[in-house]
Amino acid sequence: AQKVTQAQTEISVVEKEDVTLDCVYETRDTTYYLFWYKQPPSGELVFLIRRNSFDEQNEISGRYSWNFQKSTSSFNFTITASQVVDSAVYFCALSEAGQGGKLIFGQGTELSVKP
Amino acid sequence: DAMVIQNPRYQVTQFGKPVTLSCSQTLNHNVMYWYQQKSSQAPKLLFHYYDKDFNNEADTPDNFQSRRPNTSFCFLDIRSPGLGDAAMYLCATSRLQGATNEKLFFGSGTQLSVL
Numbered sequence: 450a451q452k453v454t455q456a457q458t459e460i461s462v463v464e465k466e467d468v469t470l471d472c473v474y475e476t477r478d479t480t481y482y483l484f485w486y487k488q489p490p491s492g493e494l495v496f497l498i499r500r501n502s503f504d505e506q507n508e509i510s511g512r513y514s515w516n517f518q519k520s521t522s523s524f525n526f527t528i529t530a531s532q533v534v535d536s537a538v539y540f541c542a543l544s545e546a547g548q549g550g551k552l553i554f555g556q557g558t559e560l561s562v563k564p
Numbered sequence: 565d566a567m568v569i570q571n572p573r574y575q576v577t578q579f580g581k582p583v584t585l586s587c588s589q590t591l592n593h594n595v596m597y598w599y600q601q602k603s604s605q606a607p608k609l610l611f612h613y614y615d616k617d618f619n620n621e622a623d624t625p626d627n628f629q630s631r632r633p634n635t636s637f638c639f640l641d642i643r644s645p646g647l648g649d650a651a652m653y654l655c656a657t658s659r660l661q662g663a664t665n666e667k668l669f670f671g672s673g674t675q676l677s678v679l
Binding site: 540 | 608609652658671
């Protein structure tokens with residue numbers, strides 16, 4: 450069965466610290482996509498990244514980086530030099546073949562960045 | 565400018581009193597979704613419309629209905645809200661249905677309270 454697990458419920462860091470949010474997924478499909486969304490206090494989920502199951506290259510976008518490892522079924526998200534504006538709930542999600550839009554979300558990790 | 569708009573931001577209803585939540589979009593996307601997010605939980609898909617075709621998730625209670633009168637608008641009707649229906653309801657859109665890599669655009673949500 451498909452499942453996404455974000456074991457860290459809450460993380461609190463001080464500004465400028467690096468922080469990694471963990472995501473582990475389960476699926477029987479060989480074709481799938483993984484996503485990260487950010488949910489700030491305003492409520493709307495904001496798309497951050499998607500990665501397909503055949504592309505294990507890590508990606509960096511500014512202070513954000515993502516590490517996808519099929520061998521461990523993990524898709525971890527690192528924020529370098531965290532800022533107060535990074536405070537939000539972060540969701541990892543899975544989309545299986547042909548099921549686009551039907552996202553299977555993890556429980557979310559609430560990140561609090563303190564000044 | 566907001567592309568997926570949900571009104572109202574907060575909705576209070578009484579136990580058993582029908583309530584309607586609304587969503588509009590300016591993206592001209594074909595697909596509109598309703599997700600339910602209970603406190604500190606992952607968002608869960610209730611149903612979606614591909615154009616005028618309604619697609620219900622198997623475990624969505626009959627108490628929840630939806631209408632899509634045109635491309636821009638979609639409504640979520642809860643016929644007899646129970647205390648367990650208190651949640652954030654998120655509307656989302658996407659251009660295509662079923663594409664595994666499809667990115668969703670979310671509204672800010674409507675927080676429903678049931679008294």
